[in-house]
Amino acid sequence: MHGLYSPYLHQNKSYMRKLFYAVLMLCASLSFPSCNMMEVHPYDAHVQGPQNLNETHIREIHEHLKERKSIRFAFISDTQRWYDETRDMVKDINLRGDVDFVIHGGDLSDFGATHEFILQRDIMLGFRMPWVALLGNHDCLGTGEDVFQTIWGKPNFHFQAGNVLFVCLNTNSLEYDYSEPVPDFAYLENLMKNLPEGVEKTIVVMHVPPFDLEFNNNVANVFQLYLKEFPGLLCCLNGHAHRYLVHEPFVDGIAYIQTPCAKSREYILFTIDEDGYEHEVIHF
C-alpha cells in the first residue's frame, strides 16, 4: 500500500498548498456575487429601478392636498455625496409626521455619475410623503442630466398643492452655454397662459438664484418681472450656495429663501396658510 501511495505522499505538501490556493480563490470569488457591482462605466447612464418620480409624486401631492388651505412642506437641497446626512434628514422629516411633501432643490450628485443619482434616489424613496427634485448644476455634468430626466423628469416643471402653484425652474445657465434657453421664458409664458384652476398663490423654486455666476444675469431683472406675473407670488426658494439666507435681491418685496446643504444637517420647514407663509430652519 505504501509503495502505491508513495508518489502522492511525496507531493503531499505541494498538493496541500494547491488546495489552499484553490479554496482561497473560490472563497474570494464567491464573496462578491452581486450583479449591481458589474458596472459598465461610472457615466453609463444605466438606470435600473423606479423612474419618472416627479410625475408620480406631483399627482399624489395634487390629489392629497386638494381643497387644503394650509400646507406644510420641507425644502431640502444640495445633498450630493452626503449620504449619511441625507439618510438622517429623511428619518427626521418622516418623524415629524406633519410634512405634506418635500422639495429637493437640486445637486443630488457631485460629479454627475450615474450611481450617485441612484444612491440618492434610493435613500429618498424612504420618504413617507411625496417628494420632487430639481436639477442642480452638478447634476448636469457628464451624462448627469440624462439620468436626472430618466429618474425624476423634465428640468422645468410645476405642480399644485392646494391653492398654491409651485413653479420649479432650471436656472443652471452656465452649464448650457446658450445651447438651450435657461431660464426658459417660453415655458413660463406657456404656464401663465394655461394656469391650473384654483391657483391663488405661487412659490417659485430654483437651484441657482439670480446674480449667482451660474445664472444668466443678463436676464435677471426680466426673469423677476416674469415671476411677478404669477398670481400671488409669495416668495422664491433656492439652494446652491450651501448656507441659509433670506434676502431680497431685487428689493421689491419678494424674498429669496436659500436652504442650507445636507452637510450642515439643516433643512427648512415651510407652513403656508390663509394668513401667509412661515419658515423655520430645522437642525437634525
Added chain:
Amino acid sequence: MVPLLCFHALNVMATSPVEIDDRYQRRIADYQSFWQSLMPTYTKLQYAGGMGWLNVGAGWAYGNNQQWETDVFLGFISRYTSDNAKLTLTLKQNFIPWRHEMTPTVSIEPLACGMYFNTVFSDEFWTKEPDRYPHGYYNFSTRVRTHISVGQRVRFLIPDKKRIFSRSITLFYEISTCDLYVVSAFTNRLSPEDYLRLSFGMKFDIF
C-alpha cells in the same frame, strides 16, 4: 547638408560591397527586432469594470517572470438612457506577484493588482473645464477616470497540437474602484456594492 552628403559618399566608396551588404542586413535585423519587440504578446476581452460594456485589448507581458503587464483597451458603452453610445480607451498596468502551477497545464495567479486610466470619446465630457467656468469651478475631469483593481486568475495551457492562435487562455475576475467612488466611500457609511465594481475577462497569450 552638402558636406554631410559628400562625407557619406566618401564613406560608401571606401567600403567594399560585402561590408555594405553586411551592414544593411544587420540594420534590417535590428529594425525588425525593434518592431518585433513592440508586438503585443497577448489579447484580452474584458466585461465591465468601469471601462465599457465589452473591452477588447492587446498588451505586453514583461519582466523576469512575466510579472508585469501593460494593456490597451477599446471599449463600448451602450446608449442606455443617454443620447449616444460611446467609445472608451483604457490604459492599464498590472502586476502579478505570484504564479502557482497546480498541474502541468493549469496554473493560478492568486493576486493581480492593476491601475488603469479610462477616457471617453464624447463631447459631453471634458478633461479640463471649458473656458466658460471660472478657474477651479469643478476641479475634476469628467472624462478621465483613474481606477485601481485587484483580481485573481486561472491559466490553462493549450496542448501543442491543439493550439490555433494562443498558447494559453487565462480566465480572470477583478474588483475595482475609481477616484469618484473612493472619495464617497471615505466620507460615508456605504456598502461595498456602492463603491466596488466587479468585472470578468479572458486573456489569450499569443506567444
